[in-house]
Amino acid sequence: NAGVMQNPRHLVRRRGQEARLRCSPMKGHSHVYWYRQLPEEGLKFMVYLQKENIIDESGMPKERFSAEFPKEGPSILRIQQVVRGDSAAYFCASSPRPEGGYTFGSGTRLTVV
Amino acid sequence: GEDVEQSLFLSVREGDSSVINCTYTDSSSTYLYWYKQEPGAGLQLLTYIFSNMDMKQDQRLTVLLNKKDKHLSLRIADTQTGDSAIYFCAESGPPGGNTGKLIFGQGTTLQVKP
Numbered sequence: 529n530a531g532v533m534q535n536p537r538h539l540v541r542r543r544g545q546e547a548r549l550r551c552s553p554m555k556g557h558s559h560v561y562w563y564r565q566l567p568e569e570g571l572k573f574m575v576y577l578q579k580e581n582i583i584d585e586s587g588m589p590k591e592r593f594s595a596e597f598p599k600e601g602p603s604i605l606r607i608q609q610v611v612r613g614d615s616a617a618y619f620c621a622s623s624p625r626p627e628g629g630y631t632f633g634s635g636t637r638l639t640v641v
Numbered sequence: 642g643e644d645v646e647q648s649l650f651l652s653v654r655e656g657d658s659s660v661i662n663c664t665y666t667d668s669s670s671t672y673l674y675w676y677k678q679e680p681g682a683g684l685q686l687l688t689y690i691f692s693n694m695d696m697k698q699d700q701r702l703t704v705l706l707n708k709k710d711k712h713l714s715l716r717i718a719d720t721q722t723g724d725s726a727i728y729f730c731a732e733s734g735p736p737g738g739n740t741g742k743l744i745f746g747q748g749t750t751l752q753v754k755p
Contacts, residue, residue: 532683559741570645570729570745571684584740619683626741628672628733632683 530554532622533602534633541610541640549605549636553622560603561630562595565617574618576626577603583626610640645732647746654754659717661749663730666711670732673706674743675715678727687715687728717751725753 533552541547553560558579563571564587573587577597588595592610597603607614617637623630644666653659665673670692676684690697690704690713697704703716713730727750731743 534683561741561743563743563745568747570747571731571743573742573744576740576742584742586742621684623741628731628741628743629674629686629689630741631686632676634681634683 532620532631532633534618534620534636536636537634539636539638541638543611543640544609547607547610547614547638549607549618549620549638550602551605551620551622551633552602553620554631557622557624559623559626559630560597561621561623562603562605563619563621563632565619565635567616571619574605578626607638610638612640614638615640645730645744645746647728647730647749649747650750650752652752652754653720655720655722657720659715659720659724659751659753661715661717661728661730661751663713663715663746664711665713665730665732665744667732667744668708668711672733673704673713674731674733675702675704676729676731676745678729678748680726684729720751720753722753722755725751727751 562574575595576584592608617635619635621630621632674689675687701718705714727748729748731745
């Protein structure tokens with residue numbers, strides 16, 4: 529059973545471009561969480577999704593950021609018109625239930641130049 | 642609001658015990674977790690403790706919870722160079738309202754010297 533798979537591992541975007549980060553949860557897991565880790569900081573919660581539904585997006589910036597978890601396929605975190613401040617590591621986690629202690633992917637490191 | 646605080650850095654010699662401390666503010670937390678992050682990697686769940694427990698032991702790891710002081714610690718016995726990493730404590734939400742959202746501390750970098 530493969531772990532949580534995130535791709536790409538590294539992503540470089542120019543200011544103003546779009547970034548799409550993908551997360552495939554572990555088999556049988558229908559709950560997905562996205563976190564952002566800024567340099568030298570801990571992880572900050574962004575959004576919690578269950579299949580086809582956004583349950584809690586209290587940590588998502590109001591503009592430019594969106595997330596989805598379709599019935600088929602991976603969860604996508606989309607950042608439009610990226611700015612330098614979006615440079616960070618973005619981690620996805622999945623769980624069979626809405627509770628912590630979940631498994632994280634290896635992250636996508638986004639660099640905005 | 643919810644907040645989790647950790648000391649930023651700890652250096653120990655190989656074979657010694659390491660104690661990483663964490664304080665939190667949300668007294669209604671259900672579970673408290675310790676995660677380990679190695680360079681360039683994701684977070685690995687090390688252990689967790691339910692909020693009605695005082696202590697949990699798992700091989701070289703001992704978690705102590707002082708609920709009155711909202712203080713959590715992770716003790717690593719016989720620390721090895723492979724234990725060098727960043728350690729994060731995290732708390733989850735209250736019973737019944739738990740969506741699995743975690744509040745993380747800023748991480749403690751553990752340096753193990755040979």
